[in-house]
Amino acid sequence: MKRLILCDFDGTISVKDMGYVLLNRFSSGDWQAIDRDFCEGKIGSREAYSRIANILKGNEADVLRFIRENSHIDPHFKPFYHYCREHNIDVKIVSDGLDFYIRTMLETHHLTEIPFYANQTCFLRDGGMDISYPHVSEECGLCGTCKKRIVRIHRKDYERIFFVGNGLSDRCAARESDFVFAKDSLYPYCIDQDITCHPFQNFSDILGDLKKRIRGIIFDLDGTLIEAYKAIYLGLKEVFQRSGREIFPYGELKQYLKADLESTLDQFFSPEEVQQNIPIMRKKYEEVYLDHTHFLNGAKEVLDLLHNRGMILGVASNKFGRFSRGALNHLGVSSYFKSVIGAGDVSRNKPFPDMIHTALREMGLPPEEVVFVGDTLTDIETGREAGVDVYGLPTGFHTRKELSQKRPKRILKNLKELADLLDQSF
Structure with missing residues (x-):
């Protein structure tokens, strides 16, 4: 499978946006006003550059010397690039910046073999600059370099195209690519637009994703694989009735459910009452939960598929351990799981990492070969504390946007996507 990674340059490969660095040093006018108009969408980059060309003044030799002296790239980019070369993954740079500083920075870091697309410049004798746009799109003409057009041009030569970026000019390419590594403002944009992406801070994160092989x-459990809200409500109703209180309507249950039973009861009862009510809740729940527990849509099919592929599976749930194992047995999939850890099986519940650490030991796998799939912010915190990648699933308490605030490795659209992505290793 022939693969291509297209990388933005400014703020992605380069530590800072070199365009801004140069403007701070060599502009003779108010370039910030031009930039504000661009960021607010009042003008495109072509119009911005036409204005900047009039105020960017500098001798070519002085400008290039300044670039070499301030040529700072992500220190993890070179290892990433060399790994890609060794594994036949092509890497190209696509930038809405200017070619002269990209070329100079690549020369400085001995990376001149990397092809790049950018706006072309010519230094003038009076210290000014002429800018042309060989990669502009006829569709809109806003950007000097249309990154979406570059993605489309490469479609005939590559089976999969990945995009790495961070900003405004990367949005169209993100929509056009097969997968996106996103940071800064591009990440929330991808979340809002339902674009499949991984957040990253530097190229070490991306390299880790390229190397990762998922074995487990x-x-x-609840909100991820199964739903047992009715059973939970009946258990709470028993507690409220015995306390002489009227319970809230069933439709409001989700807003009161917390990470574990104790935290849920804490909202309504004193600490002493909570400890008295926990066994009452669990006794009633045990009486009714099997009749009110069912798979979420598509969960059984995905588990069948993963099991048949030999994937090592586990569960880490704040549901009482005995109930977790009972539910899976009742649903006919207990044999699929090498480890099922619930409340009472370890000393601390989620968000502490104890459950996942125990599951990893029982599964016989290191953290880097496992992902944790959950539907709550607590799950994301737990996985991070345990050192495993977390895939968020917006099927329970939280929306895709809410989950994104905790920066999980990935936010799945549904469980079916989990099975699909295992077919598509980087």
Whole structure:
């Protein structure tokens, strides 16, 4: 499978946006006003550059010397690039910046073999600059270099195209690519637009994703694989009735459910009452939960598929351990799981990492070969504390946007996507 990674340059490969660095040093006018108009969408980059060309003044030799002296790239980019070369993954740079500083920075870091697309410049004798746009799109003409057009041009030569970027000019390419590594403002944009992406801070994160091979998956249970809200409500109703209180309507249950039973009861009862009510809740729940527990849509099919592929599976749930194992047995999939850890099986519940650490030991896998799939912010915190990648699933308490605030490795659209992505290793 022939693969291509297209990388933005400014703020992605380069530590800072070299365009801004040069303007701070060599502009003779108010370039910030031009930039504000661009960021607010009042003008495109072509119009911005036409204005900047009038105020960017500098002798070519002085400008190039300044670039070489301030040529700072992500220190992890070179290892990333060399790994890609060794594994036949092509890397190209696509930038809405200016070619002269990209070329100079690549020369400085001995990376001149990397092809790049950018706006072309010519230094004038009076210290000014002429800018042309060989990669502009006829569709809109806003950007000097249309990154979407570059993605489309490469479609005939590559089976999969990945995009790495961070900003405004990367949005169209992100929509056009097969997969996106996103940071800064591009990440929330991808989340809002439902674009499949991984957040990253530097190229070490991307390199880790390229190398990762998933051998095991640990699932949260309620809201991820199964739904047992009715049983939970009946258990709470028993507690409220015995306390002489009227329970809230069933439709409001989700807003009161917390990370574990104790935290849920804490909202309504004193600490002493909570400890008295926990066994009452669990007794009632045990009486009714099997009749009110069912798979979430598509969960059984995905588990069948993963099991048949030999994927090592586990569960880490704040549901009482006995109930977690009972539910999976009742649903006919207990044999699929090498480890099922619930409340009472370890000394601390999620968000502490104890459950996942125990599951990893029982599954016989290191953290880097496992992902944790869950539907809550608590799940994301737990996975991070345990040192495993977390895939968020917006099927329970939280929306895709809410989950994104905790920066999980990935936010799945549904469980089916989990099975699909295992077919598509980087």
